[in-house]
Amino acid sequence: MSEILMPRLSDTMEEGVVSSWHKKPGDKVSAGDALVDIETDKALMEYEAYEDGVLGEILVAEGGSATIGTPIAVLVTDGSAPAAAPAEAPAQAPAANGTPVRTEPAAPAAEVPAARNGRSRPPSSPLARRIARENGVDLTTLTGSGPGGRIIRADVEAATLQTAVLSTQAVVPPAPPSAPPAATAPAEAARPQDADTEQVPLSRIRKVTARRLAESMRTAPHFYLTRVVDVEELLAFRATLNTALAPAKVSVNDLIVKACATALRANPVLNVSFTEEALLVHKRVHIGVAVALEEGLVVPVIRDADRKSVSQLGAETRELAGRAREQRLTPQEMSGGTFTVSNLGMFGVDAFTAVINPPEAAILAVGATRKDVVFRDGEVIPRDRMTLTLSIDHRACDGATGAAFLGQLTDLLENPFRIVA
């Protein structure tokens, strides 16, 4: 038995609609046969079988939709791994000989398939396994989006990309002495126990966050550009919008995200990733929005933010943030960002610097709105202002270029009609 999973047929696809099945339960299926037509956000695509077998139960009928990686049908396969498979047998035999089969009931894809070679692990590409090893990702926690549920690079990278955190030093008050040492200390903590210290095991998000951000600080030379922006007009504009859109609402942050996207579209200098071989200039603008969870930070990504209306973008942000808090974000929803916005204004922070979320080249740290005293035309007047701090990877971009971008962003925020124009 193996499951046929909803394939990822495009970069932006999050779920697909089964348009029509070419086979019915009981039909013989050979690798390469057209199995089903899937309607994506872009197109209708034919999806082929990757292994031989007989089509079993169809789990998603024609017209039904499913997110990537969830089972849409069951394939009954008769091939099985050779009995005398060596312990180091590859995870995937060539398709021509029938892929070694995951013997499992038609269970939710999240369930770990049954043992192969006496070990329980989902199929995964060597590259995915290596990236998982290097990043401390537990493959059994992932859902593969490759053929037959194979975990591929994209899945592991999505799982490791869930971070954009402030570079604040947590000052943790010592726990009360009565706290017993935690039973499950992390394996690498081989330090003597101290009655005044409690050992709390690291959550996966915390581990990934720690590793990614340390790597970011180590490899990307950060520099910071700070600018105080007058947001009087922006707040008035938002009030106007909310009256017009009621009961829908847009937040200041939605306007900032949209302004960033607009500025990046006009001036893509920061919509890049630095690699040793080349500077990757991203043609699309996907903005990550940092969301704080108890376990750590996750960054859901608003795709093509420059092409979405502010209200659409706001609705999407709230929906993603909500699911982030329930830990129900898919790896795809947390990957592929080209720029991140981190806002601590709601926590009363005046200004801060954020750590760049690799492989992005910049992150915008947004502080709280404050009534300031401003000199204008020889007068002293009160104005609402906020402090923006742009962290930039110096390998990808230089000061003057970054300053020009920040200037354009400031211009948009101070003339908010141009954000939506």
Added chain:
Amino acid sequence: MATVTYRQALRDTLRAEMLRDEDVFVMGEEIGVFEGSYKITEGLLKEFGPRRVRDTPIAEEGFVGAAIGAAMLGLRPVVEIMTINFSLLALDQIVNHAAKIYGMFGGQCSVPMVIRTPGGGGQQLGATHSQNVELFYSFIPGLKVLAPSTPAEASAMLKAAIRDDDPVLFLENLALYNTRGELPDEVAPAEIGRAAVTRTGTDITIVAYSRMAHVAAEVAERLAGEGVSAEVVDLRSLRPLDRETVVESVRRTGCAVIAEDDWLTYGIGAEIAATIQEGAFDWLDAPVRRVAMAEVPLPYSKPLELAALPSADSLVTAVRDTLRATGRR
């Protein structure tokens, strides 16, 4: 810099090498008076005379053996075998003698000879005249096997082959003779055993050689229109095989498709696939795919022949499938 055909590049290079070195001579069936079945030796008999441009009987084993003897005594014969299919008649001379003499006699003498021979299907020549049996020679230590895909490479590699002290099989594909390309005025001999990244890309590596290198380039161009960035590696030399270039490329792209102009089972592609998994296992995000000829004696019928040969369409399909398997389509 001139634009010339592959055929012209070979002919001009042969002539230049014969002018450069008195010891270089050509021999083969119909290469003198008739100027070659594929006109590669056009004008050479007139210019160099029958001592250095020798028509031979239809006896491959005999004239290849004669060339080996000439090479052992210090000449540099460039043998033309009319098609690689006929080289099978000289297999014993090539495999058991040319390839082994240097080693078996402790390096006392080399065999500095070149066997030029075209092959490949698509010309409606029937099953026995349309093969690519480069694998037979690529398998043999002691031989060098070259398969250039452009006029400039054909020129640089033929120079290198003629000047090399070991027996070299120089494989030409019939489909390439009329292809055109830039030929610099001054061509330096190529370094034997180096593949080339002929197009850089980030999404997938396509490994090919000879005619299929052109198909791979066409496919990469077509896919670029769909936003797929394909890297193309032209092997150019089948023995020695430039494993590093292949492996490095796959380490960059994470997946590979091999396009070969011969049968799949036990083919060149199988060796490349093994090379990739040995050298780039931890970088592979999808199984390595091969695109090759249908496992049949090549049909004479034009539509059947085209259906059996690896094509741009079959390569595009394999690339798309591989990209889909890595979540990038």
